[in-house]
Amino acid sequence: MDIGEMFTDALPWLKKYRDAIIVIKVGGHAMVDSEARNGIIKDIVTLRYMGMKPVIVHGGGPEIDAMMKKLGKTPSFVSGLRVTDDETMDIVRMVLVGKVNTDLVALISRHGGKGIGLKGIDGNLLLAKKKGPERITVEGKDVDVDYGWVGETEKIDPDILFTMLEKGFIPVISPIGYDRDGRALNINADTAAGDIAASLKAVSLLSLTDVDGILMDPNDKASLLSHLNIMDCYDLIKKGVISKGMIPKVLSSITVLNAGIESVRIINGNVKHAVLLELLTEKGIGTQIVKE
Ligand SMILES: Nc1ncnc2c1ncn2[C@@H]1O[C@H](COP(=O)(O)OP(=O)(O)OP(=O)(O)O)[C@@H](O)[C@H]1O
Numbered sequence: 001m002d003i004g005e006m007f008t009d010a011l012p013w014l015k016k017y018r019d020a021i022i023v024i025k026v027g028g029h030a031m032v033d034s035e036a037r038n039g040i041i042k043d044i045v046t047l048r049y050m051g052m053k054p055v056i057v058h059g060g061g062p063e064i065d066a067m068m069k070k071l072g073k074t075p076s077f078v079s080g081l082r083v084t085d086d087e088t089m090d091i092v093r094m095v096l097v098g099k100v101n102t103d104l105v106a107l108i109s110r111h112g113g114k115g116i117g118l119k120g121i122d123g124n125l126l127l128a129k130k131k132g133p134e135r136i137t138v139e140g141k142d143v144d145v146d147y148g149w150v151g152e153t154e155k156i157d158p159d160i161l162f163t164m165l166e167k168g169f170i171p172v173i174s175p176i177g178y179d180r181d182g183r184a185l186n187i188n189a190d191t192a193a194g195d196i197a198a199s200l201k202a203v204s205l206l207s208l209t210d211v212d213g214i215l216m217d218p219n220d221k222a223s224l225l226s227h228l229n230i231m232d233c234y235d236l237i238k239k240g241v242i243s244k245g246m247i248p249k250v251l252s253s254i255t256v257l258n259a260g261i262e263s264v265r266i267i268n269g270n271v272k273h274a275v276l277l278e279l280l281t282e283k284g285i286g287t288q289i290v291k292e
Pocket residue numbers: 026027028029030058059060061062189190208209210211213214215216217218241242243244245246247
C-alpha cells in the first residue's frame with residue numbers, strides 16, 4: 001500500500017477520534033520487552049500529534065514481582081489481585097511511581113511528547129477505600145481472604161486530567177489510590193483504568209497485555225474470542241476460563257460499558273503498532289467486549 005492510500009484510508013478514523021479522549025492501559029506484561037514498550041509509547045505520542053487525547057494508566061506486575069523477590073518476598077495473588085502487606089505496599093509504590101511511571105514519561109519525552117506523571121493523590125484524582133476481606137471458594141472450599149492494602153475506587157476527580165489534556169500533556173497514571181486519611185492503596189491497574197475512563201467519558205478504552213485477547217484455551221492462540229458480551233464474560237469467569245489478571249480486566253471493561261463507553265478492547269501490546277492498527281484501521285484486533 002502506498003503512503004497516500006494509507007493516510008486516506010485512515011481518514012474516517014482520524015475524523016472519528018479527533019479530540020477524543022482515549023484511555024490506554026499499558027500492562028506491566030505488555031512492556032517486559034523494552035522494544036515493545038518503546039513502540040507502544042511512540043504510537044501513543046503519534047496519536048497525540050494526530051489530535052487525539054491519550055491518557056495512559058500503567059501496570060507493573062513483573063517489575064514488582066522481581067523487586068519483591070530481590071527483597072526476599074514471595075508475591076501472592078487471589079482472584080488476579082496482589083495480596084498487599086505493609087512491605088509490599090512500599091515496594092509497589094517505589095516500583096510503580098519511582099520507576100515505571102518515570103521511565104514512561106521519559107520515553108514520551110524522547111519521542112517529542114510532553115508526559116506528566118500522576119498518581120491517585122495528585123489533584124485528588126483517585127480517592128480509594130480499602131477492599132474488605134472476602135469469602136471465596138478455592139477448589140471447592142470456602143476460604144476467607146484479606147487482600148491487605150488493596151483498594152477500590154471510591155471517587156474519581158478527573159479535573160486534573162482535563163486540565164493537562166487541554167494543555168497538550170499526555171497524563172501517565174500509576175494506579176495508587178489514597179484513602180481519606182491519605183493512606184496509599186494498591187489498585188489493580190485495569191480497575192483504575194476502567195474507573196478513570198468512565199469518569200472522563202472516554203471514547204475508547206484499550207487494555208494492552210501480553211496475550212492476543214481473551215482465549216478459550218490459554219495455550220491455543222487460535223482460540224481467541226474476538227467478541228464477547230457481558231453475560232459471556234460472567235459465564236467464562238464462573239467456568240474458570242477467564243482467570244488471574246484477566247478477571248480485573250474483564251470486570252473493569254464491564255464497568256466502562258455500563259458507563260456508556262462503547263469501545264472496549266483487550267489487545268496484545270507486543271504486536272507491532274497494535275494501538276495504531278486498532279484505532280486507525282477497519283480491522284479490529286484482540287477481544288472486543290460489548291454490552292449485549
Ligand atoms: N482466558 C484467558 N485468556 C487470555 N489470558 C488469560 C485468560 N485467563 C487468564 N489469563 C491471563 O491473564 C494474563 C493477563 O493479565 P495480567 O494481569 O497478567 O497482565 P497485565 O494486566 O497486562 O499486566 P499488569 O497486571 O502488570 O498490568 C495473561 O497473560 C494470562 O496469563
